Amino acid sequence: MRILVTGFEPFGGENINPSYEAVKLLPDRIGGAEIIKMEIPTVRRKSIDVLSDKIEEVWPDAVVSVGQAGGASAIRVERVAINIDDYRIPDNDGNQPSDEPVYSDGPNAYFSTLPIKKMRDAIQAKDTPIEISNSAGTFVCNHIFYGVRHLCETKYAGKGIISGFIHVPFIREQVVDKSDQPSMKLEDIAAGITAALEVIAESIGE
Ligand code: PCA
Numbered sequence: 001m002r003i004l005v006t007g008f009e010p011f012g013g014e015n016i017n018p019s020y021e022a023v024k025l026l027p028d029r030i031g032g033a034e035i036i037k038m039e040i041p042t043v044r045r046k047s048i049d050v051l052s053d054k055i056e057e058v059w060p061d062a063v064v065s066v067g068q069a070g071g072a073s074a075i076r077v078e079r080v081a082i083n084i085d086d087y088r089i090p091d092n093d094g095n096q097p098s099d100e101p102v103y104s105d106g107p108n109a110y111f112s113t114l115p116i117k118k119m120r121d122a123i124q125a126k127d128t129p130i131e132i133s134n135s136a137g138t139f140v141c142n143h144i145f146y147g148v149r150h151l152c153e154t155k156y157a158g159k160g161i162i163s164g165f166i167h168v169p170f171i172r173e174q175v176v177d178k179s180d181q182p183s184m185k186l187e188d189i190a191a192g193i194t195a196a197l198e199v200i201a202e203s204i205g206e
Contacts, residue, residue, distance in 0.1 A: 112164030
């Protein structure tokens with residue numbers, strides 16, 4: 001059993017992205033699953049291309065993407081990806097689409113196929129602030145969430161790959177110059193993701 005877990009490269013003027021920092025801290029095995037870690041570019045299309053190449057190399061049972069949600073005070077397990085790219089800032093290659101679809105032949109939205117309520121309960125059991133979120137935004141995080149779900153429904157149909165998205169808050173060193181912004185300890189973020197991966201591994205094994 002394999003779970004491919006991705007984090008993003010820094011963007012928007014930040015020097016680090018807590019998503020990949022947390023992914024790097026994950027154990028290599030969780031509950032019977034091999035954890036494969038990967039950093040992906042914060043770039044429209046390229047993020048999906050790089051990740052789909054990796055999916056076709058390792059054929060994971062689940063793909064869990066993690067991204068930074070500056071301003072969040074809890075880990076957010078995302079429920080839904082929408083077919084829109086509407087970027088409030090340029091991505092790391094300067095793309096700034098306005099109201100464009102992720103896939104022009106795709107449906108308006110996809111739900112996460114991860115066990116989101118069980119993930120929430122597992123993270124909560126670690127005394128870590130957690131919420132189910134009903135919007136992953138319209139930037140590269142929503143883009144990769146939608147893109148992987150679309151591939152799982154089309155090109156990878158029948159492979160049984162489940163996928164979804166988790167947003168994480170800033171970590172402390174990112175908010176020293178933003179005193180109004182919440183942050184979470186990197187170790188707590190990593191422990192929360194680990195707890196979520198435990199229930200994902202269990203659900204794959206069922
Ligand atoms: N967060 C951004 C994209 C990359 C990341 O870590 C987002 O929420 O869309």
